[in-house]
Amino acid sequence: MHIPDAFIPIPQAAVYWIIALIFIALSLRWARNEMRDEKVPLVAVLAAGIFAIQAINIPIPWGTSGHMMGAALAAIVLGSPFAAVFVLTLVLIVQGVLFGDGGITVMGANILNMGVIGGFVGYYSYRGICMGIKNPYPAAFIAGWLSLFVAALITAVEMAIAGTFPLEIGLVTMGLYHAVIGVIEGGITAVALYLIFTARPDLLSETKGVSS
Amino acid sequence: MIEDLFFLEKQTYKKSFIHDLDARVKIIVAFAAIVAMVAVPYSPLVFPVALVFLVFLLLLWGLSRLSPIVYLQRLAVILPFGLFIILVQVFVQNPYYEVFTPILDLPLGIHVYAESIEFAGILLLKFLVSVSFIILLSSTTRMQDLLEGAGRMGLPAEFTLTLGMMIRYLFVFGYMYRKINESLATRCFQASDSRLPYRYRLRTLAFTIGTLFIRSYEQGERTYLAMLCRGYGRESHLYIRNKPLFRSDRIFLVGGLFVVIATPVLLFVHSLHIL
Numbered sequence: 001m002h003i004p005d006a007f008i009p010i011p012q013a014a015v016y017w018i019i020a021l022i023f024i025a026l027s028l029r030w031a032r033n034e035m036r037d038e039k040v041p042l043v044a045v046l047a048a049g050i051f052a053i054q055a056i057n058i059p060i061p062w063g064t065s066g067h068m069m070g071a072a073l074a075a076i077v078l079g080s081p082f083a084a085v086f087v088l089t090l091v092l093i094v095q096g097v098l099f100g101d102g103g104i105t106v107m108g109a110n111i112l113n114m115g116v117i118g119g120f121v122g123y124y125s126y127r128g129i130c131m132g133i134k135n136p137y138p139a140a141f142i143a144g145w146l147s148l149f150v151a152a153l154i155t156a157v158e159m160a161i162a163g164t165f166p167l168e169i170g171l172v173t174m175g176l177y178h179a180v181i182g183v184i185e186g187g188i189t190a191v192a193l194y195l196i197f198t199a200r201p202d203l204l205s206e207t208k209g210v211s212s
Numbered sequence: 213m214i215e216d217l218f219f220l221e222k223q224t225y226k227k228s229f230i231h232d233l234d235a236r237v238k239i240i241v242a243f244a245a246i247v248a249m250v251a252v253p254y255s256p257l258v259f260p261v262a263l264v265f266l267v268f269l270l271l272l273w274g275l276s277r278l279s280p281i282v283y284l285q286r287l288a289v290i291l292p293f294g295l296f297i298i299l300v301q302v303f304v305q306n307p308y309y310e311v312f313t314p315i316l317d318l319p320l321g322i323h324v325y326a327e328s329i330e331f332a333g334i335l336l337l338k339f340l341v342s343v344s345f346i347i348l349l350s351s352t353t354r355m356q357d358l359l360e361g362a363g364r365m366g367l368p369a370e371f372t373l374t375l376g377m378m379i380r381y382l383f384v385f386g387y388m389y390r391k392i393n394e395s396l397a398t399r400c401f402q403a404s405d406s407r408l409p410y411r412y413r414l415r416t417l418a419f420t421i422g423t424l425f426i427r428s429y430e431q432g433e434r435t436y437l438a439m440l441c442r443g444y445g446r447e448s449h450l451y452i453r454n455k456p457l458f459r460s461d462r463i464f465l466v467g468g469l470f471v472v473i474a475t476p477v478l479l480f481v482h483s484l485h486i487l
Contacts, residue, residue, distance in 0.1 A: 006338030042432035044374040048381035049428020100346040195422030
């Protein structure tokens with residue numbers, strides 16, 4: 001889902017950068033104010049961990065493999081969508097500048113899609129569903145699935161606006177592929193959440209909706 | 213990707229004229245080249261501009277004394293997603309042309325258009341130039357130097373500190389990732405092994421990911437506490453000492469910027485004269 005350079009013209013890429021920068025500033029403010037005792041270094045180290053998590057190959061039934069995005073998981077465990085924005089921004093800077101995965105001019109769009117959309121959709125769908133069904137794990141599954149699926153659809157729309165990929169084909173291919181990968185993102189988000197809750201329930205103490 | 217971390221770091225510790233340049237200069241030239249390449253409109257003007265940029269890049273890669281295999285290996289990892297989008301272009305129309313000439317008719321009403329092939333070529337060259345400059349930059353500049361260079365150019369202190377911490381711990385998690393894979397392999401677990409039940413494979417991977425999450429969170433807690441003991445607080449920042457630019461850095465900066473800015477401008481003016 002990492003859009004490379006050249007697939008979005010500079011003026012549009014600049015707009016996405018501006019939107020992303022607003023959210024990055026808000027996430028910095030969140031890290032300074034909401035996390036107790038200036039825990040910014042903690043989130044930085046966690047970002048390195050998410051980078052490793054994204055490297056783990058997850059098999060998909062028909063033979064290919066996918067990777068976790070981790071936005072929903074980070075947002076749910078840290079109790080704020082801004083956590084996902086913060087963590088994914090760091091991860092995307094490193095991926096873009098060091099590994100060429102995702103472009104420089106389009107980094108704003110990538111941060112917007114994966115960090116902002118992934119984080120906000122993941123977090124608020126989790127909170128909303130939790131209020132309804134009172135069980136965090138199906139909620140985490142749906143939140144993980146939705147975070148990836150919606151982010152993929154937005155990516156397809158951005159590429160269509162840029163004129164580098166037709167809307168219908170983009171929505172169908174990106175939508176279908178990520179609907180399948182999303183099942184894995186959702187499944188792993190739910191199981192990882194279960195594991196974290198079992199091993200370190202204190203981490204989730206601030207996340208409403210998780211009950212023992 | 214994290215597997216390539218150690219390979220990448222090894223390349224940056226070699227010695228050459230390009231390796232020795234100040235990180236600021238390399239960041240500016242590489243980013244300027246990418247922005248200039250992306251800023252060229254989707255038109256045939258991209259072809260000569262990309263050609264000059266690729267020759268420039270070839271020259272710089274030669275000066276870096278790195279093997280061409282390093283470049284090709286890194287390129288092979290990056291290309292797939294971009295190539296997929298570029299290949300699809302051949303079969304579809306785009307808003308950058310008004311008339312489309314079919315040159316090949318395929319079953320199911322699929323056509324290959326001459327203009328779409330040209331557009332795919334434009335995208336491919338722009339993409340190739342952009343990723344090549346990133347490969348050059350990250351293969352010849354140490355991560356810490358990149359960070360300090362960005363800090364000297366005004367990257368906010370919040371980012372230099374957090375990115376610095378992240379880069380440092382990338383290697384810790386790189387080793388951890390390797391160890392996890394080795395321990396899974398010693399238990400004969402392979403994620404792609406279809407003889408194992410799918411649900412079992414997913415559960416094992418999910419627990420691995422959950423464990424990695426907890427381990428990184430706990431590492432973060434330990435690091436944070438250790439930093440607190442050493443006086444970390446709201447005003448803490450990464451100390452970056454001043455560093456002057458040498459003459460060679462200045463010459464490279466001016467020369468590099470001249471190539472990446474003058475090339476598209478001059479070729480654009482030239483194309484206006486032809487018209």
